[in-house]
Amino acid sequence: MENVAQVGNIRIGNHTMNTIPIELTINGRHRSLVVATHHTLLDVLRDDLGFTGSKACCLVGECGACTVVVDGRTVDSCLMLAVEADGADVVTVEGLEADGRLARLQEAFLDSGAVQCGFCIPGQLMSAHTLLIENPTPSLAEVEEALAGNLCRCAGYVQIAEAVLASAQGTD
Amino acid sequence: MTGAVVGSSAPRGGGYERVTGKQRYVADLRIPDVLQAKLVTLDCARARIIGIDSRAAERVPGVRLVMTAADLPQPMPRFGPQFDDRPVLAVGETKYHGEPVAAVAAETEDAAREAVSLMRVDYEELPAVFTIAGALDPVAALVCDPVLRPDDPLAGTNVLREHHFGWGDVDTARADVVVENAYTFPMVTHFAIEPHGFIVAPDSDGITCWSSIQHPFLLQRMLARILGLPLSKVRVIAPDPGGAFGGKQNPKLEPLVAYMALAAGRPVRLILTLEETFQAVRRSAAEIRVRTGLLKDGTLAFQDIHSDYLIGAYADTADRVITKSNYIACGPYRVPTARILARTILSHTTPSCAMRGIGTPQMDWAVESNLDEGARRLGIDRLAIRLRNLARHGEAFIPGDTPADGDWQQAVRRAAELIGWDRPSMPGHGRGIAVGFKAGPTSGLSYSTVRLLADGSVFVYAGTSDMGQGARTVFAQIAAQELGVPSERVTVVMGDTNLIPFDLQTSASRSTVFMGTAIVRACHDINEQLRALAGEVFATDATDATGVTIDAGLVRAGTHEIPIVDLLKRGLGTLGGELIGNGHVRKDTIPGHPLGGTPAFYEFNCTAVEARVDEGTGEVILLRHVSVSDVGKAINPTQVRGQDEGSAVMGLGHTLMEHYIYDDNGRIRNLGAIDYRIPTSMDLPLKMHAEAVENGDGPGPYGAKGAGEGAALCVAPAVAAAVQEATGVVIRDLPLTPERVWSALRERDINLTSDGSTQHDGSAVPAQSVSAGEEHTR
Numbered sequence: 001m002e003n004v005a006q007v008g009n010i011r012i013g014n015h016t017m018n019t020i021p022i023e024l025t026i027n028g029r030h031r032s033l034v035v036a037t038h039h040t041l042l043d044v045l046r047d048d049l050g051f052t053g054s055k056a057c058c059l060v061g062e063c064g065a066c067t068v069v070v071d072g073r074t075v076d077s078c079l080m081l082a083v084e085a086d087g088a089d090v091v092t093v094e095g096l097e098a099d100g101r102l103a104r105l106q107e108a109f110l111d112s113g114a115v116q117c118g119f120c121i122p123g124q125l126m127s128a129h130t131l132l133i134e135n136p137t138p139s140l141a142e143v144e145e146a147l148a149g150n151l152c153r154c155a156g157y158v159q160i161a162e163a164v165l166a167s168a169q170g171t172d
Numbered sequence: 173m174t175g176a177v178v179g180s181s182a183p184r185g186g187g188y189e190r191v192t193g194k195q196r197y198v199a200d201l202r203i204p205d206v207l208q209a210k211l212v213t214l215d216c217a218r219a220r221i222i223g224i225d226s227r228a229a230e231r232v233p234g235v236r237l238v239m240t241a242a243d244l245p246q247p248m249p250r251f252g253p254q255f256d257d258r259p260v261l262a263v264g265e266t267k268y269h270g271e272p273v274a275a276v277a278a279e280t281e282d283a284a285r286e287a288v289s290l291m292r293v294d295y296e297e298l299p300a301v302f303t304i305a306g307a308l309d310p311v312a313a314l315v316c317d318p319v320l321r322p323d324d325p326l327a328g329t330n331v332l333r334e335h336h337f338g339w340g341d342v343d344t345a346r347a348d349v350v351v352e353n354a355y356t357f358p359m360v361t362h363f364a365i366e367p368h369g370f371i372v373a374p375d376s377d378g379i380t381c382w383s384s385i386q387h388p389f390l391l392q393r394m395l396a397r398i399l400g401l402p403l404s405k406v407r408v409i410a411p412d413p414g415g416a417f418g419g420k421q422n423p424k425l426e427p428l429v430a431y432m433a434l435a436a437g438r439p440v441r442l443i444l445t446l447e448e449t450f451q452a453v454r455r456s457a458a459e460i461r462v463r464t465g466l467l468k469d470g471t472l473a474f475q476d477i478h479s480d481y482l483i484g485a486y487a488d489t490a491d492r493v494i495t496k497s498n499y500i501a502c503g504p505y506r507v508p509t510a511r512i513l514a515r516t517i518l519s520h521t522t523p524s525c526a527m528r529g530i531g532t533p534q535m536d537w538a539v540e541s542n543l544d545e546g547a548r549r550l551g552i553d554r555l556a557i558r559l560r561n562l563a564r565h566g567e568a569f570i571p572g573d574t575p576a577d578g579d580w581q582q583a584v585r586r587a588a589e590l591i592g593w594d595r596p597s598m599p600g601h602g603r604g605i606a607v608g609f610k611a612g613p614t615s616g617l618s619y620s621t622v623r624l625l626a627d628g629s630v631f632v633y634a635g636t637s638d639m640g641q642g643a644r645t646v647f648a649q650i651a652a653q654e655l656g657v658p659s660e661r662v663t664v665v666m667g668d669t670n671l672i673p674f675d676l677q678t679s680a681s682r683s684t685v686f687m688g689t690a691i692v693r694a695c696h697d698i699n700e701q702l703r704a705l706a707g708e709v710f711a712t713d714a715t716d717a718t719g720v721t722i723d724a725g726l727v728r729a730g731t732h733e734i735p736i737v738d739l740l741k742r743g744l745g746t747l748g749g750e751l752i753g754n755g756h757v758r759k760d761t762i763p764g765h766p767l768g769g770t771p772a773f774y775e776f777n778c779t780a781v782e783a784r785v786d787e788g789t790g791e792v793i794l795l796r797h798v799s800v801s802d803v804g805k806a807i808n809p810t811q812v813r814g815q816d817e818g819s820a821v822m823g824l825g826h827t828l829m830e831h832y833i834y835d836d837n838g839r840i841r842n843l844g845a846i847d848y849r850i851p852t853s854m855d856l857p858l859k860m861h862a863e864a865v866e867n868g869d870g871p872g873p874y875g876a877k878g879a880g881e882g883a884a885l886c887v888a889p890a891v892a893a894a895v896q897e898a899t900g901v902v903i904r905d906l907p908l909t910p911e912r913v914w915s916a917l918r919e920r921d922i923n924l925t926s927d928g929s930t931q932h933d934g935s936a937v938p939a940q941s942v943s944a945g946e947e948h949t950r
Binding site for chain 2 (some may be wrong): 002017019036038041046047048051052053054055056057058060063064065074092093094096097102106109111112113114115116117118119121122125143144145146147150151152153154155156157158159160161
């Protein structure tokens, strides 16, 4: 949908900031909202909409904890302004479950022991989710490359990769 | 449904929440009416604070509070797990890059950030020390005000503590060969993916503090002390941390946030940036000189070790780190004579604290590498020299202390077998093998309450923090095993001092052993009650314990056999109810013991690697990495494997890439994820394998020991040994970055060209044998 950007401003306390209305789809649900022009997609997801599954860590696009899928591509949501997501289709980790059932990828993460502290896991899942759509039968090297932008300090990289491969093998 | 709960890879407790984004870490909590806080820091290390002008900041709409040292109680409250040296805010002068001098709380993060940018701090940069040599200079600036070190003979120096350990007389010990070298280990940081977060809300007569902390009860104790509140009025809620590794053990900025919340009369929330966490916690750097005496056959004759650990501006747990790692500096070996001098040295840098391995990765790097040098000097196989000297199970290898508590040779032999030690390496490849060794907790206190509900489901209350090690899962498995219920019916409640009985701390890989045992005891308490209940129901003599048995969820009393659930129904009657069991474990301190107590267990690991080096770039390419840990019993094998693989990868971080870079003014130049690299999925060895030795010989439930730190301890000496074998160069400084390795290779080649050079103990020595035809891959 086309949006004519209407730059406005809202007051928070006595404070004025530039805002803009945007429309986007998040996890299949259409939303219209007004966002601060300088806020990132991560800010809006977490603070304005309560999708706290996407995590804030490095905020410079290196750790991948904030990874979401925008129009089919993985994005570090800390690097994308919310206004840039106007009209976009966004999937977050909260959108992986369908009909109250875990996606196969999520199940595989649990079965393989890929989850330790869990803080990086939403980002890992989103990167793996996109990989498997683009490449349903990846090699180990392809999995490792696809997840290279998602840091894990518990460093369960081996079990994470095993989970992704197990999930891929379960794909028709 | 039961029986083999322990030893099975039960699904992770909290796993569902973690794969759906529903897990709530501190930063995910939404507290009504909360103010957002930001820190004011200076772009230098040590500075005299001349004045702080907050007028412009206070005019920013939405700003509700600016707090400086002048707004805090006088004298400035100080705190710390070992010494009360850390002020709530810098007072008079800053001691390290990033130390907060003020903080702002506002309605929004935007407003707080803007206000911080408008804070004017007049300061004068002062001379400071950032290195061991600098700190030890007789005219060096003192990091800690001597006033804070009364009756301390070292108060006029930057040496916080000096420790002497050992046995026998090294000066008269006989050896055929003496190998002496110095090794350095860089400053590295924990880099938990979850930055530290704190929220404090004032109540009518106390406070609630949310923190991503490992030791909620010690935080509660500290806040109660400095605020003058009863423990019962300080509620600490500790959501599962998103990684901790020792960096979240003890309070950091909670006192500041508490004072801000009390001053504002509203909840205040401070979530650090990753850069701020780099300025909050790190591992201590070290320079360690090792003089190893050996007999011709490779038998260790003595160890003479002098270690200097560079800690930061405040002590935190750093001196404990040095004590624990140096007391066992000789490793798991039979060493007839030992002398260890360890110094804890303050500097104007990020305060260091415990980090996975508590000082042992530094020590292990030096001592294991030096043993390799000895083996090469003597022409003895590096595996053989280790097997020859390893203490045997039950041997009192540290005089008067906990004897060797495992078949350590077994783990070493297994690692050697897995790497194929007895087969020749491919040309250009090198192998290394090393052992990692760490003392477990030396004292502890853990309470647990277990409730068996009327329908046979179970609550376990445990004050452990599950920071990824999987304590939640293990505790559910233990309770399920002991009570004969499926682990899915067990709910483990953690992280709230208002609900959960006291636990001293989550550190030193203690929780399975200490809290696990407390849970077993609480379950036994319940089983006693079940026996009594069966006695009542079946009119059996309840006092005759042999008359009633409980096994795998069934209660047998005489000829009766009844599932626990049915017994509860009959025994508890129409009103229902529950059985409540309590258990605790206390391991007291031992006055006069160098560690304050004997280690409850040791963590033992053997790591073997195969590597080659890209001679064109200096890149170390790890082909295989095997890690074998003696864990006693893997209560959850999948989790143990994950912990060990993760620990190994963390070890690869400080081995190959991680280090803080300071400039001459004490500023960290590589703050944050772009310039400070940790291993990614692309940095793994081509093949990784982690395995556990399970002989059931630990002090914990089912013979478990601690696990999860061991695999990080000896990665560096194993990798460096492989690099040495592959290239002939010996490098004694970490990390083994391509730049450093390339430089060493270049020096080797220059020396080879000029030839006739003699061996020396510099950072790189000429090769004894050089592998020819090294493949250049890029």
